[in-house]
Amino acid sequence: MKEREIINGVLRDLGRRLWIARAIREAAFVTCVVLFCLVCYQLVEPSVISAIPSARTAMHAILLAAFAAVAVEVARRNARRIPSGQAAAHADARAHLKDELKSAHWFLSEDPLSPFAELQVRRAAVTAAGLDLAAVAPRTLPCNAWLAAGLGPALAALIWMTPQLSRPWEAGREGVPAERREITDLRSLLADAPPDAEIGKLDRALSKLQKTGATLEEKMRALAEARDAIDQANMDASAAREEMAKLAGSLKVDAKFESVVQAMNEGRMDEAVALLHKLKADAASVTPQDQASEPVSKDGNQENDGNPAVESTGRNLAGKNAAINQDALNRVIKTLEQASERIEVQNRVNNVKRHMDNLVATNQRSQLTASQFDNRTNPPNSTPAPATGNADVRGGTLFRQAAVAREEADTAREGSQTGDASGDSVALPLEGAATRRLDAQLKLETIAQKYDAGDQAQGKGDAGWFYSASREQKSILHAEDVRALAGYDREAAADHDRVPVRQKTIVKNYFLNLHESEKK
Amino acid sequence: MSTVVIDREIQDFREQFLLVRDEIARVIVGNEEIIAGVMTCLLARGHVLLEGIPGVGKTKLVQTMADVLHLKFSRIQFTPDLMPGDIIGTTIVREDDSGRKSFEFQRGPIFANMVLADEINRATPKTQSALLEAMQENSVSAAGRTHVLDQPFFVLATQNPIEMEGTYPLPEAQMDRFFFKLKLDFPDVQQLHLIIDRTTRQAEPSVKRVLEHGQILQMRETARAIPVARPVQEYAIKVTLATHPESDQAHELTKKYVRFGSSPRGTQALILGAKVHALMNERVYVSGEDIRAVALPALRHRVLLNFEAEAQRMDADAILARILEWVPHPGE
Numbered sequence: 001m002k003e004r005e006i007i008n009g010v011l012r013d014l015g016r017r018l019w020i021a022r023a024i025r026e027a028a029f030v031t032c033v034v035l036f037c038l039v040c041y042q043l044v045e046p047s048v049i050s051a052i053p054s055a056r057t058a059m060h061a062i063l064l065a066a067f068a069a070v071a072v073e074v075a076r077r078n079a080r081r082i083p084s085g086q087a088a089a090h091a092d093a094r095a096h097l098k099d100e101l102k103s104a105h106w107f108l109s110e111d112p113l114s115p116f117a118e119l120q121v122r123r124a125a126v127t128a129a130g131l132d133l134a135a136v137a138p139r140t141l142p143c144n145a146w147l148a149a150g151l152g153p154a155l156a157a158l159i160w161m162t163p164q165l166s167r168p169w170e171a172g173r174e175g176v177p178a179e180r181r182e183i184t185d186l187r188s189l190l191a192d193a194p195p196d197a198e199i200g201k202l203d204r205a206l207s208k209l210q211k212t213g214a215t216l217e218e219k220m221r222a223l224a225e226a227r228d229a230i231d232q233a234n235m236d237a238s239a240a241r242e243e244m245a246k247l248a249g250s251l252k253v254d255a256k257f258e259s260v261v262q263a264m265n266e267g268r269m270d271e272a273v274a275l276l277h278k279l280k281a282d283a284a285s286v287t288p289q290d291q292a293s294e295p296v297s298k299d300g301n302q303e304n305d306g307n308p309a310v311e312s313t314g315r316n317l318a319g320k321n322a323a324i325n326q327d328a329l330n331r332v333i334k335t336l337e338q339a340s341e342r343i344e345v346q347n348r349v350n351n352v353k354r355h356m357d358n359l360v361a362t363n364q365r366s367q368l369t370a371s372q373f374d375n376r377t378n379p380p381n382s383t384p385a386p387a388t389g390n391a392d393v394r395g396g397t398l399f400r401q402a403a404v405a406r407e408e409a410d411t412a413r414e415g416s417q418t419g420d421a422s423g424d425s426v427a428l429p430l431e432g433a434a435t436r437r438l439d440a441q442l443k444l445e446t447i448a449q450k451y452d453a454g455d456q457a458q459g460k461g462d463a464g465w466f467y468s469a470s471r472e473q474k475s476i477l478h479a480e481d482v483r484a485l486a487g488y489d490r491e492a493a494a495d496h497d498r499v500p501v502r503q504k505t506i507v508k509n510y511f512l513n514l515h516e517s518e519k520k
Numbered sequence: 521m522s523t524v525v526i527d528r529e530i531q532d533f534r535e536q537f538l539l540v541r542d543e544i545a546r547v548i549v550g551n552e553e554i555i556a557g558v559m560t561c562l563l564a565r566g567h568v569l570l571e572g573i574p575g576v577g578k579t580k581l582v583q584t585m586a587d588v589l590h591l592k593f594s595r596i597q598f599t600p601d602l603m604p605g606d607i608i609g610t611t612i613v614r615e616d617d618s619g620r621k622s623f624e625f626q627r628g629p630i631f632a633n634m635v636l637a638d639e640i641n642r643a644t645p646k647t648q649s650a651l652l653e654a655m656q657e658n659s660v661s662a663a664g665r666t667h668v669l670d671q672p673f674f675v676l677a678t679q680n681p682i683e684m685e686g687t688y689p690l691p692e693a694q695m696d697r698f699f700f701k702l703k704l705d706f707p708d709v710q711q712l713h714l715i716i717d718r719t720t721r722q723a724e725p726s727v728k729r730v731l732e733h734g735q736i737l738q739m740r741e742t743a744r745a746i747p748v749a750r751p752v753q754e755y756a757i758k759v760t761l762a763t764h765p766e767s768d769q770a771h772e773l774t775k776k777y778v779r780f781g782s783s784p785r786g787t788q789a790l791i792l793g794a795k796v797h798a799l800m801n802e803r804v805y806v807s808g809e810d811i812r813a814v815a816l817p818a819l820r821h822r823v824l825l826n827f828e829a830e831a832q833r834m835d836a837d838a839i840l841a842r843i844l845e846w847v848p849h850p851g852e
Contacts, residue, residue, distance in 0.1 A: 085751075089850070099807035099850055103749035107805075117747045119523040120805045 003125035004108055008084065010128040011105065014091055015082035017137035023078045028145040030074050034067060035152035042156075091128075094136045100124050182359050183210040186352050193348045194341040198236065201229035202349055226356065230349045237346035240339035244269075247335065269340035273333055280329045438510045442503055526804070533742050533799050537563075539730045540588055546725050547584045548577055549714040550707055556800070557702045557817055558585060558676065562736065563743050564792035566699020567655050567675040569640075569690075569821065576704045577715075578678040582636045589736065590729045591633035591672065598643035600686065604650035611663040625662055630654050633670060633733070637677035641687045648694055651675065655697045672736050692780070692824060699789050700814075701821035746795040748806045751850040756790045756811050762843045763823050771843045777829035778839065782822040789818035808850040816840055 041063055048055050088101040104124030107117040187206050193199045205226035209219055248264040251257040256279065263272040537559060544555050554570075558581070561568040570578045586593035596607055609628030615621045629635065630651070640648060654660050655675055660667045677698070679690070695701075707715060718725055761769040764781030774781065793814030794806045801810075816837055823836040 089751075093849075098803070098809050099749070099752060100803075100805070102751055102850065103747075103805040103807070106749035106751060107747060114745070114747055115523065115526050116745050116804045119526050120747065120803075122523060123804070 003121050006125040007101070007104055007108065007121070007128050010131060010133070011084040011087045011091075011101070014131075014133055014137055015084060015087040017133055018082045018087055018090060019078070021137055021140075022082070024140075025145060026074050026078060028148070030070055032145075032148045032152045033070060035156050037063065037066065039156050091131060091136050095131060097127060100127055104128075179359065180210050180212075182355070186355050186359075189352050189355070190348055194344055196233070196341070196345045198229045198233040198349065199345055202226055202233075202352060205229060206352075223356075223360070227353075230353045233342075233345050233349040237342045240342040243335065244339050247332065251332075264336070269336055269343070273336050273340070276329060276333050276336070280326065280333070283326060283329070438507065441506050441510065529738075529742050530799060530802060530804060533739050534802055536731055536735060536739060537800055540585075543588045543727050543730050544581070544584050546727055547718070548581050549718065550711040551577070551581070551704060554581065554702050554704055555585075557700050558582075560793050560796040560814070561699045562589075562672065562674050563739050563796050564699060564789075565672070565740060566789065566792070567677070567697065569695070569698040569701045570676060570678045570704060571681055571701060572678075572704030573682055573706065574680055576706060578704055579636065579638055581704075582634070582676045582678070584727055585676075586634050586636075587727045588730055589634070590732045591674075591736070592670070593634045593636070594629035594632035595636040595638060596629050597638045598640050598647070600642060600644060600688075602643045602647050604647050607647065607650045608654070608660045608662055623663065625665065625667070627667070630660060631667070631669060633672055633674060635673075635675045637675060639679060640677040641679040641689055643688065645688050645691060648688065648690060651677075652694060652697060672733075672740065695821045696783050696785050698821060700793065700817040702817055743792070743796045743799060746798055746804060746806060748791055748795070749850075752794075752806050752808055752811065753791065755808050755847065755850040756787055756794070758847050759790065759811065759815060759843060760784075760787045760819075762847055763819060763840070771839070771846050773834075773839045773842050777825055777832075777834050778823055779826040780824040782819050786819050786822040790814060793818050812844050815844055 041059070045056070045059060048059065085102065085105055088105040091097060091101050092099050100120075101124055104121045107113060107121055110117065113121065183206050187203060187210070190199055190203050190206075205222045208214065208222035209226070211218075214222070244264055248261045251264075252261045260272050260275045260279070263269075263275060537556075540559060541552065541555050545552065548555065558568050558570075560566075570581070572578050583593075583595075596602070605628065607628050607630050609626050609631070611623045612626050613621050614624040637651065640651075654669060654673070658669045658671065658673050660669065680687075758769060760782050761767045762771045763774055763778060763786075764770055765775045765778045767774075767781070770778075770781075790811055791806065794810035797810040797813050798804070798806045803810075819840055820836045823839065825834065825836060825839075829835075829839075
């Protein structure tokens with residue numbers, strides 16, 4: 001029977017295509033499952049290994065066994081061919097054939113066929129012959145399989161490429177050697193620094209910090225020592241800058257040192273030293289006899305870093321217009337070289353400080369808070385301010401590390417505006433009309449009110465110093481007060497500030513007139 | 521029988537079916553599905569129960585159908601005082617010219633091809649049961665004799681679902697003997713316009729007889745000859761079993777709301793109705809779609825709900841619709 005062959009042939013082809021499509025689909029599914037298992041393994045493995053170090057081999061074996069089992073199961077399922085009846089049902093469903101092929105397939109199993117069944121088989125054969133098998137059973141993956149197949153590798157790649165994401169618990173463990181490496185780098189920054197006591201202290205503190213097995217307390221102490229050394233180096237550099245500023249002020253008297261002063265003001269120490277060496281050489285060739293006649297200095301302490309010595313050296317150097325004192329010049333050169341070294345030290349330690357802050361900021365998320373890296377704990381006053389003597393703030397130190405070189409127009413009080421190296425300024429003396437003590441003024445105000453009340457009772461008028469109201473005015477004001485009493489009570493109930501207006505005025509005027517010379 | 525002849529038979533079946541439907545539609549507005557359902561019952565050798573509120577055209581539909589089909593028609597108005605003898609007939613004493621007296625069976629209105637049992641739930645159960653043998657066996661026993669009814673024998677019963685006072689709801693056994701239970705809904709606005717246009721003029725539309733007695737019997741034979749594949753038959757059985765609360769294949773709604781499921785007559789009705797439906801769609805095999813198309817009218821009166829279903833206003837149609845969605849289609 002021709003129709004039988006046609007239907008069976010089509011169903012056979014269809015079954016083969018369905019089998020291939022099923023194999024592709026299940027292979028994609030298995031791939032996704034394997035990827036998912038690998039990702040899970042990647043996530044779980046470190047914690048399991050850390051708990052049971054010998055479990056790695058067992059986990060690998062279990063994983064491989066699971067993969068093998070899945071592969072065997074999929075292979076077993078795909079080993080079974082698609083039956084013709086199932087292929088017919090699939091074609092009916094996909095091509096909307098209303099069970100035509102399935103019925104025909106079942107009728108073909110009956111023998112003999114009834115006339116109606118024979119007609120049905122004939123019609124089904126025509127339908128089967130015109131069936132587009134590629135449309136009924138496409139060999140492509142369904143959209144969700146593509147999506148899963150795409151997302152799986154992407155997720156796996158993301159997890160493998162991002163260690164922090166895949167193994168956050170290892171970040172802390174790897175952080176220890178990373179911190180040591182970082183400190184080694186910091187110490188290398190100090191390697192070729194000029195010899196200095198603060199550099200030595202800082203290096204020792206860093207070595208303590210780097211030590212293996214150091215406790216948290218030891219690290220904290222080492223950090224505090226490092227910060228102390230850095231602060232001291234900054235203070236030394238500030239002092240050196242001040243000296244240079246003073247030295248430049250004394251040298252600029254002489255026109256010969258104009259270029260030297262300019263180089264010093266601009267911070268070009270090497271150039272200033274070179275210019276001084278040149279001047280020294282010139283002076284030695286021109287007036288050797290004058291140098292002998294000039295006394296170097298009345299002050300024998302040439303190495304003193306104090307301002308008077310430096311200024312006197314400068315004055316000695318620039319005192320003569322024609323000749324240059326060689327010894328004074330040597331001292332200036334030496335001072336400049338020392339200042340240059342201190343500034344260099346400052347640059348080094350500040351560089352180390354910057355990197356150290358970064359290191360602390362990186363580590364503080366898991367180990368320490370910012371306040372623990374401060375060089376002082378338990379600040380005595382919770383309100384940090386230079387005037388109160390409390391310079392502690394969380395995670396930092398409240399003072400200006402670099403002093404500002406004084407300018408020509410600076411006054412003695414300039415420090416209060418620009419700040420000085422110690423971070424505080426001298427309080428200005430009280431002056432002006434408001435120098436009477438504030439508490440005394442407020443007490444007087446109270447007494448005046450009492451006195452005012454006594455006068456009022458006797459009808460003598462107001463003897464206070466604000467103003468004297470007439471009886472009519474007082475009567476009006478009193479009536480207004482009575483009228484406004486209810487409203488005042490309501491307002492007063494909601495008002496926390498019950499300070500009289502006149503006392504407020506006293507306080508305001510006190511601070512406004514505290515320093516009359518300043519522009520308000 | 522050659523396939524060409526069968527092809528011709530199928531074509532004739534469809535043409536005659538559509539001819540009857542169109543002729544009835546000249547009088548009856550809308551209700552194409554109801555007309556098709558009634559025709560399906562007629563061609564599947566079943567009986568139909570029409571349910572609807574008064575005035576929606578139940579009786580008119582049956583009368584029109586009787587006019588269209590060249591069949592002997594009788595109408596029985598069921599009332600509480602109607603007796604079984606009024607339906608099947610009675611034995612009377614007849615005296616001939618010679619003065620000899622003898623008993624003679626006087627046939628009742630059931631001896632017709634189409635019997636309209638109007639408002640069947642108004643008669644007593646005793647009278648209602650008089651229809652049982654006739655509907656199932658196509659014969660009537662009276663005075664010790666069995667009288668075979670002429671074929672086609674087709675009972676169309678109507679009942680009103682809202683006026684329940686003084687009525688006798690049909691017992692389950694009798695309900696089961698109806699092939700389909702069809703519900704007539706209230707017509708929509710367009711259909712009301714058409715009804716008024718057709719029925720309030722001087723001349724009402726008339727129909728002509730388009731189908732002869734023999735043609736109907738031939739169509740019945742054709743419908744019975746349609747083969748059913750085993751997967752489709754299994755599907756019909758699964759649907760039936762899903763209505764049985766005690767069955768392993770029962771739906772969860774069935775277990776909750778159904779007291780008794782469909783009888784095997786329900787499965788028969790599913791298959792036979794599906795055959796007619798397949799022929800109507802020019803197919804010579806039954807598909808799952810045909811089963812689903814006739815499932816509601818074939819099973820709704822065979823599924824008996826429990827008190828909880830009535831309390832929650834759950835009807836059989838909703839449960840059957842869920843079952844049809846739930847049962848896997850043939851071949852799945």
